Amino acid sequence: MAMRQTPLTCSGHTRPVVDLAFSGITPYGYFLISACKDGKPMLRQGDTGDWIGTFLGHKGAVWGATLNTDATKAATAAADFTAKVWDAVSGDEVLTLAHKHIVKTVTFTQDSNCLLTAGNDKLLRIYDLSNPEAAPLEIAGHTSAIKKALWCNNDKQILSAADDKTIRLWDRSSMEEVKTLTFDTSVSSMEYVADGEILVITYGKTIAFYNALSLDLIKTVEAPAPINSASLHPEKDFFVAGGEDFKLYKFDYSTKEELESYKGHFGPVHCVRFSPDGELYASGSEDGTLRLWQTAVGKTYGLWKCVLPEDLGAENSEQMYTSAPEIKA
């Protein structure tokens, strides 16, 4: 059962990696952006981990980073009290949006026309990117710093998680709070899966799954250690989680059984996300690296190539980089 896996280790950041996001699948593949306390978010090729570029401009730790669906735009949230929008193709800074406090989270709507930001000023802000000079719409309500904000229900509603131990669902047009979930402890992460309207929340050692529209609890799963982030596979057969014990855990979503755990990081895992095709998941850690892990260990995909044991005298899957592709059955 316990399979060993060699992840692809992506180095380059010099401080802890605190957030990461994948783009959708584009004609050029899919991409990954990582937010780091070194203030320099990086764009990488999603399936190989190859560095493409670094967005230079922020003057403080970058707490949140995101890409739009076709990876043409990037947005970042930083401790320098700004959120920035970037051209992800050229790397140029397109917009700087000033805030009154540290910005923690940024996210685009599906059509990339609006940007939702939130942070330590406890406000949710919606910017119209076709009219950036205009003042953003502001939604107040949280009583402490907002950690994560997401669009949901086809961008008609907003979900926000804050240090006030609540998750709130807001209606975008009325700007009113629709529902609140209260917890005993601060929520460490939140992920929204549009297809199926599932909300993945982590707090303490728990990974909880909620219906994103009604905020009804679907199920909870306990992990062996405090969890900082979790991600559900697009096909909803597994989910992965990582936290304070430096390990990545893989669970079966229907049976809640812990399937695998992988060691690799040298520090707590801060964020975990599945790729849009579900073939791999990326983890960002306090150790400053990102690691890409295969969902189906041993499968030939990206830089991983399946090699039979008699060829190397090693386990049944190795990482090989070859210029002439040799697919061994």
Place this chain on the structure above:
Amino acid sequence: MSGSSSVVAMKKIVQQLRLEAGINRVKVSQAAADLQQFCLQNAQQDSLLTGMSSSNNPFRPQKVCSFL
């Protein structure tokens, strides 16, 4: 800020940046593949891998020389 020396310094900086921007960059995965292929291809010439005779080995224990 005017003064010919700072203009000269700026020109040098721009020239250096142009040189750096023009460097041919290869993807990390491609560089790793090239490195691995080079090592595998030249493995036969590597004495640390294939060993060498004691007579050629420059690091063999030396015989002591004495005056005749």
